[in-house]
Amino acid sequence: MNVWSSHSSAMSPLFSAIFLLGLCLANAFNFTTVYEWDKFDFISNGQIKPIFDPNYVYLRYMAVYGERLFLSLDKNPGIPATLVWLPTSGTSTSPPKLAPFPSWHLHKKDNCDSIQFAKGMEIDPEGRLWVLDQGSDDCPSKIWIFNLLNNKIERVHQFPNTVVSNSYSKRYLRDIVLDKTPDDYLAYIAEYYSEHIIVYNRETDKSWSVKTPGRKWFSLALSPNSEARQLYLIRYISNELYSVSVSELKNEGGSAAVKLIGKWTEYNPYRMLIDGANVLYVAFWYENYLSKWNISEPFREQRFHQVIFP
Known part of the structure; x- marks a missing residue:
């Protein structure tokens, strides 16, 4: 499955994210265009459309469940909802409009009982959508967990100030991956x-932080092997790839020793994903190609896929 906007001249974060997720889900590399847009639009609830500005739609993170594609949008002026969904198939030939998830009711600005700024997201095998919420000047950051079988909120976890700052200018949530444990799920953020x-335990509804002195993280990927599982990490404006054992992330309030794995050719990695065959894929800002590396082998970057735009 491939969904992309027709106006980009380089591989966009949207295309990169969708391509990477497609690798994991489809386990095949023959992608076709499902929809193309000259510009995006929202469905109307009778009040939102007059303030919508299509020039400020920037799609960032995504997840797929069934025939629904979930996307997070940058919080820009004229954007009425930052968590939306699209159908992945349909009978109409025209591209679908963005629909707020789960409804307009949960996207009230400066209402702390609503989603303020959706960021990274992931779906677990039980059909739950996990969404990071950056919050706003007045609202704290959270994790929203939705049951996609009924589109209902299953849980909302508000991060304590000791884990994520209550000050909007001092926090910047980015990415999330889920680790299936014998008891439940852990989220690494x-x-x-x-x-x-940041680590969140769904069973206990508790979050904590593990220090990595001198390094701040931008994107994450989790190895599929449950034995000696590794979390891979990249930084912003850096070509360095690191890893850390997830066993060290259970040390609440402690520190974790991260290990430098290798260096990419480019300095602007944006997203990562590891498939079931232990291959890590990485997408870069402003580049029209992907790179890969088999984590079972010594680090060696390989050019994997390049998109040639007309």
């Missing part, structure tokens, strides 16, 4: 403004 990794 990148928060770019602080030198630590």
